[in-house]
Amino acid sequence: MFKLDQRIGILGGGQLGKMLCQAAADWHLHIAVLDPTPEAPASHLCHRFVVGDFRDYETVLSFGQQVDLITIEIEQVNVQALYALEQSGKVVHPSAKAVEIIQDKGKQKIFYAENGIPTPAFELFESEQSLLEAVHSARWRLPLVQKTRVAGYDGRGVAILRTPEDLDTKLLRGPCLAEEFVSVRAELAVIAARNTFDEVVVFPPVEMDFHAEANLVEMLLCPARISPIEAAEAEAIAERVIRAFDLCGLLAVEMFLTQDRRILVNEVAPRPHNSGHHTIEAAVTSQFQQHLRAICGLPLGDTSLRTPAGMLNILGAPDHNGPPHYTGIEQLLAEPGVYLHLYGKQRTAPFRKMGHITITAPTIEEVVNKAHRIRHVIEVTSRPQKT
Numbered sequence: 001m002f003k004l005d006q007r008i009g010i011l012g013g014g015q016l017g018k019m020l021c022q023a024a025a026d027w028h029l030h031i032a033v034l035d036p037t038p039e040a041p042a043s044h045l046c047h048r049f050v051v052g053d054f055r056d057y058e059t060v061l062s063f064g065q066q067v068d069l070i071t072i073e074i075e076q077v078n079v080q081a082l083y084a085l086e087q088s089g090k091v092v093h094p095s096a097k098a099v100e101i102i103q104d105k106g107k108q109k110i111f112y113a114e115n116g117i118p119t120p121a122f123e124l125f126e127s128e129q130s131l132l133e134a135v136h137s138a139r140w141r142l143p144l145v146q147k148t149r150v151a152g153y154d155g156r157g158v159a160i161l162r163t164p165e166d167l168d169t170k171l172l173r174g175p176c177l178a179e180e181f182v183s184v185r186a187e188l189a190v191i192a193a194r195n196t197f198d199e200v201v202v203f204p205p206v207e208m209d210f211h212a213e214a215n216l217v218e219m220l221l222c223p224a225r226i227s228p229i230e231a232a233e234a235e236a237i238a239e240r241v242i243r244a245f246d247l248c249g250l251l252a253v254e255m256f257l258t259q260d261r262r263i264l265v266n267e268v269a270p271r272p273h274n275s276g277h278h279t280i281e282a283a284v285t286s287q288f289q290q291h292l293r294a295i296c297g298l299p300l301g302d303t304s305l306r307t308p309a310g311m312l313n314i315l316g317a318p319d320h321n322g323p324p325h326y327t328g329i330e331q332l333l334a335e336p337g338v339y340l341h342l343y344g345k346q347r348t349a350p351f352r353k354m355g356h357i358t359i360t361a362p363t364i365e366e367v368v369n370k371a372h373r374i375r376h377v378i379e380v381t382s383r384p385q386k387t
């Protein structure tokens, strides 16, 4: 039974938490946020902001005890505390079990294998040394992709090993997995939502273009420029994956469309996702409202697009660290069909996600053209730039 006055606690107060708070404000839902940074993006938009480490057992437990429903905007949270909260009768969406599997790329891959979900071939290694031995004995051949099992994000726990020299310079330390290097025709993401009544809906697939140096999504397009059959397959896979995880809330499913036209699941995130930001302006229901609907046991919203759209991340300029300074805002906002989101982070750093821009236009070609025209208009540096 939905209660308007229930207290919802979000672990994490970054930009995803901020945008969840913005959506929650439409219904005046009561939101508490836990984040270690006092000036975190969500800190000004919630009813109660608690400064604390969401990786710490006691902190998460006591935060969770003071709310009715616990959710996350980042998956690197203390999962033992989530289990304890579930056992004490609190509602936790996504479930502790799903978060535990997803936190560890090794467990995630085993989960796909066990559930018959297509994913690049892989093997788990207890250290980088055992991976090296597997390469030297030709059990694994280059190129391959090495991923650390835990705590990777924004491409930081991923090394693409192409040459023997890469084994010396790029190898990551610690428990890891090796993955088949896939020749990718397009990277896709489908955000699925499941509510407490086991209803599932999916947003239309998006196409992600990567920034090579930063290893971050640079531009996202929706609808993806793929065939209707490929889109339907990607949607069906996302639905299968969210049902397999048996979780409530959003699940963003990142996939590869390979050169030989297979669709493979790369990884998932059980929360709102960078690849769904365009839904705020471009879909009937935003991913953030959808997450709230799903975890609160409400009917899921219409996921159809109102308009083709693109999304550009606004990244901190290379070589700049410190309080951010933005240039180009006036010029950007003079463009029609352009929506600016600034997260209010107190410090910029090279390639840090400081905001995003959503672009709408009548066709995806016009979205792409507009994106290329405006992509460098906004700059985030750590000191005022001469103009």
Ligand SMILES: Nc1ncnc2c1ncn2[C@@H]1O[C@H](COP(=O)(O)OP(=O)(O)OP(=O)(O)O)[C@@H](O)[C@H]1O
Residues within 6 Å of the ligand: 120, 145, 147, 152, 153, 154, 155, 156, 157, 158, 179, 180, 181, 182, 183, 184, 187, 210, 215, 216, 217, 254, 266, 267
């Ligand atoms: N098996 C693979 N074959 C080819 N390219 C890959 C493979 N795995 C990962 N990549 C490339 O590396 C990128 C980052 O990988 P992945 O999504 O697993 O890491 P991540 O650090 O969790 O990323 P993010 O936080 O940006 O989503 C992918 O988007 C893709 O471009």
Ligand SMILES: [Mg+2]
Residues within 6 Å of the ligand: 254, 267
């Ligand atoms: Mg990824």
